[in-house]
Amino acid sequence: MSPDRTAAPVRASGSRGRRAAGLLGALLVLGAVLALSIAVGARPLPLGQVWDGLFHEGSPARTVVYELRLPRTLLGLLAGAALGLAGAVMQALTRNPLADPGVLGINAGAAAAVVTALSFLGVTSFLGLVWFAFAGAGAVAVLLYAVGGGRSATPARLALAGSALNAALYSYVSAAQLLDTASLDRMRFWTVGSLASADAGTVARLAPFVACGVAGALLVARPLNALSMGDDAARGLGANPAWTRAASIAVVTLLCGAATAACGPIVFVGLMVPHLVRPFTGPDLRWLLPYSAVLAPVLLLVSDVLGRVLVRPSELQVGVVTVVLGGPFFLYFVRSRKAADS
Template identity: 45%
Template sequence: MTARAGAMPGRRAARNTLALAAVVLLVALLCALSVAIGTRDVGWDDIAAALAGRAETIGQAASAARLPRTALAFLAGAALGLSGALLQGVTRNPLADPGILGINMGAALAVVVGVAWFSITSAQAYIWAAILGAGLTAVFVYVIGSLGRGGATPLKLALAGAATSVAFASLVIAVVLPRGDIAGGIQSWQVGGVGGATFVRLAPVLPFLATGFAISLLWARKLNALALGDDLAAGLGENVARTRAIAGLGAILLCGATTAVCGPIGFVGLVVPHFCRLLVGTDHRWLLPFSALAGAGLLLASDILGRILARPGELDVGIVTAFVGAPFFIWIVRRQRLREL
C-alpha cells in the first residue's frame, strides 16, 4: 500500500507534465493560426518573414500587423484565466470570475469616468484607473456578499457581483451619453476585443501583468492551504487575511490591466479554471499555470473564430466568449445546487 501510494503522486505529475506539453503545443498552434487567418489568409513563409522583421509583400505586411494582436490575445487570455483561478481559490467560490463578480465592469467604469471627467489619455492613466476601479469593486462586492446569515456564500457573491455589474454598466451609459465626442470609442472598447493592437500600446501593461503573474505563481502553495479551510490553514501557520489580500491583489492587477487595454471580456475566468481542474485536479501549483495557458488558448481561439464567422468583418472576442461562457455559467449553477440567499 505504501509503495502504491508513493507511486501515485509520481504518475499524476507525469500525466500533468504530458498534459502541459499538449496545451503548450495547442497554444503555439493557435498563435500561428491567429497570425495566418484573417481577411487575407497568409502562408507560413509570410509568417516567418514577418517574425524576421520583413514586410516586403502584402502577405508579410498582414502577418506583421497581426503579431501584436496575437500577443495581446495571448497575454489577455492568460491574465483572465489566471485571475479567475485566483479568485476562485481566494473565495472558495466556484462562481468567482472577474466578469461575474463585477470587477471587469468596475474597472471599465473607472476608465470611462477618467476619460469623460478627467480627460485622461495616456496608457498609464488608463491602467491605473482600471486597477483602482477593479480593486474598489472587488472589496465592495465581497462586503455586500458577506452580509446576512452564512457569510459570503457562492450564490450571494454571484448575485452581488451581477447586480453591481448591471449598475455599473448603467452608470457607464449615463456618463457616456452626454459626451458624443467619446461615445463611439467607448462603446467599441466596452464590447471587449483585441483588434488594433500594437506593441507600443501593449508595452505599458507588461509590468502590471508580470507582477500579477509573479504573485499568482508564488502564492500557489498558500492557496492550497486556504482550500483546506480558514481554521486549518491558520493552524498550519498561514496568515489567512494576508494570503487572501495578496492573492486578491494579483487577480486585480491581472484583470484591471487587461480591461484597460482590451475592454471588459467576460467568462474566460469562469470557464478556464473549471476545465483545468478536470485535467490536473485542484493543486494550485498545477492549476494556475494551466489556467494561464488555457485562458490564452481560449481567447486566441475566440479571436480566430470571430474572424472566420463574420468575414470579411469580424466579431470581437468579448462577443464570442459570452456565447461560450453564458451556457457554462448556467450549468455550473445547476450543478452546484446553490440555494442559499
Template identity: 55%
Template sequence: MLTGTRLHPGGTRRLPATGRGRPPLAAGLALGLALLAGAVALSLSVGTEHIAPGEVWSALFSPSGSKDDAIVRELRLPRTLIGVAVGAALGLAGGVMQTLTRNPLADPGLLGVNAGASAAVVTAIGVLGITSFTGYLWFALAGAAVAATAVNALGGARSATPVRLALAGTAVNAALFGYVNGLQQWDLSTLDSMRHWSVGTLAKRDPDLLVTVLPLLVAGALLTFALARPLGALALGEDHARALGTSIRRTRILSIVAITLLCGAATAVCGPIGFIGLMIPHAVRAFSGPDPRRLLPYCALFAPALLLVSDVVGRIVVSPSEIEVDIVTSFLGGLLFIHLVRQRKVAQL
C-alpha cells in the same frame, strides 16, 4: 484532495496527492503548450487574407518587405502577443477567483474589477475629456483596484466569506454599471468614445500599451503562483487552513491584489473580455484537480489558446468584417452555462 498536512487525533498525516489518477503535470503542460502554439499559428496566418505558414515564418524571421510581411509583423503579431498576455492574465485571475470563493462559477468580474475599470474609463472620457488609450490606462487600473477594495470591505474584510464576497461583488457591479450606462446616456460623445472600448477586442490595440502594463501582468502572475499553496489550504476550509498555518486574511488580501493587477491591466489594454476566467478553470479542473499548484499552470496556457482561437473565429465568420472577441467568448460562455444547467448540479471545489 490537496497535498499537504491534516491534523488527526494521533498526530499529523500527509494528505493524498491531488495528481493521483490524473495525467502527469508535465504531460498536461506539454499539451497546453502545443495547443497554445497552434493557436498562435492560426492567429498569425488566418484572417481576411490567409497567409500560408511558410510565408508567416518568412515574415517573422526573414522579411522581404512584402504586403504579407507587413500584415504579419505590424498587425497580427502585436494582436497575437496581446492575446497571449491578456488570455493568460484572465485565466490565472479566474483560477484564483474560483479557488478563493470556492465557487466553480465565479468570474473575475465577481469582485467588481471589470465594472470598476469601466466606471473609471467612462469618467475619464466623459468628465475629463481623456480619449486616448494611454490616457485612460491608469484610470482603468485605479478603478479596478478601488472596486476590488470596496468589494472586500463590503464583504466583511477580516470576516469575509465566499458568499459575502459574491453578494458584495454583485452589488458593486450593479451600481457601477448603472453609473456607466447613465453617464453614457447623458453625454452622447462619451457613448461614442466608450463604445470602442466597452466591447473587449484584440483588434486595433496599441502594442505599446502591452509594454506599459507588462510589469503589472508579470507581478500579478508571480503573486498568483506564490499564493498557490495557501490558496490550496484555504480551499479545504478555513479551519483546515488555520491548522496548516495559513494566514486567511493575508491570503485573501494578496489574492485580491493579484486579481486586480491581472484583470485591471488586461481590461485596460483590451476592454472587458468576459467568460475566459470562468470557462478555462472550470474546464481544466476536470484533469488538473482542485489543487491550485496544478490548476494555475494549466489556466496560464489554455486560457490564451482559447482567447486566440475565439479571436480567429471572430475574424472569419463574417469576413471581411469581424466580430469582437468578447462577443465570441460570451457566446461560448452561454453554451457552458446551458451545459451546467442541464447537469442540474455544479460540483463544489
C-alpha cells in the same frame, strides 16, 4: 504483512508526471493557436505571404503581420493569461465555482473607472488608464467581498452582489458614453472587449503588469490551498489567512485591471477555463494556475480568430464571441450544480 509504504509516493509521482505531460501538451496547443492567430485574419492572406511577412523585411505582408496580427496575438496571450489566473484565484478565494472577474463585477469596476478617465478627465494613454483600472477593480473586489459576507460569503450571496454591481456599473458606463458623444465611437468596441486596437506599445506596457500578476498568483497558490481547509487549518500549516486574502485580492486587481485597460471588459474566460482544466489538475492550485495561464489564452485567441472569420469582411469583437461561448457553459454549470445539490 506490513503495508507497502512506497505505493503512495509512486502514485503521487505518477500523478505529477501526468500533470507535467498535460501541461507540456497545453503549451504545444498554445503554440499552435498563436501560429493560427498570426496566420488567419479578417483579410485572407496566403500562408506563404504570412511566412514572408514574418521573416523577410521587403515582403508586402510585413506591415499586416507585424503591425496588426502579431501585436493582436501577443495582446490576446497576455490578456488571456491574466483573465484565466484571475478567475482561478477568485474561485479559490471565495470558494465560489461561479466566480469570474466579469460575472462578479471586477471587470465592470475597472471599465467604469477607465470610462470616467476617458470621458471626463481626458486621459488617453495606457499607462494613465491602467491606474484608474486598478483603482476601479480593487474597489469593486473589496466591496464585493464585504457585501458578499467576507469569510462567511456563500456562492449565492456573492453571485447576487456581483450581479447588482455589474448592472449598476455598466449602467454608469452607458450613461457616461451617451453624455460624451465625441468619445462614444472610440469606446464602442472597447466596452464589449476587443483585441483589434492592439499595437506594439500597448503590448510592451501591459507585459510587466501581467508578469507581476502571474508571479503574485503563483506565490499565493500554496497558502490558498491551505486556506481551502479553513482558517485554523491554514494557520496550522503556516499560512496567514488575512495576508493570503489581501494578497489574493491584490493579484486579482492587478490582473483584471491590466487586462481591462488594454482590451476592455471580457467575460467568461476566467469562469470557463478553471473548470475545464480542473478534471486534469484536481483542486491543487500549484497545477491549476499554470494550466489556467496556458489554456485561457487558447480560449481567448480561438474566440478572436472565430470573430475574424465568421462575418468576413467585418469582425465580431472577441468579447461578443466569449459571451456566446460562455453563456451556455454558465447555464449548464448552474443547472448541473442544482441537480447535484437536489
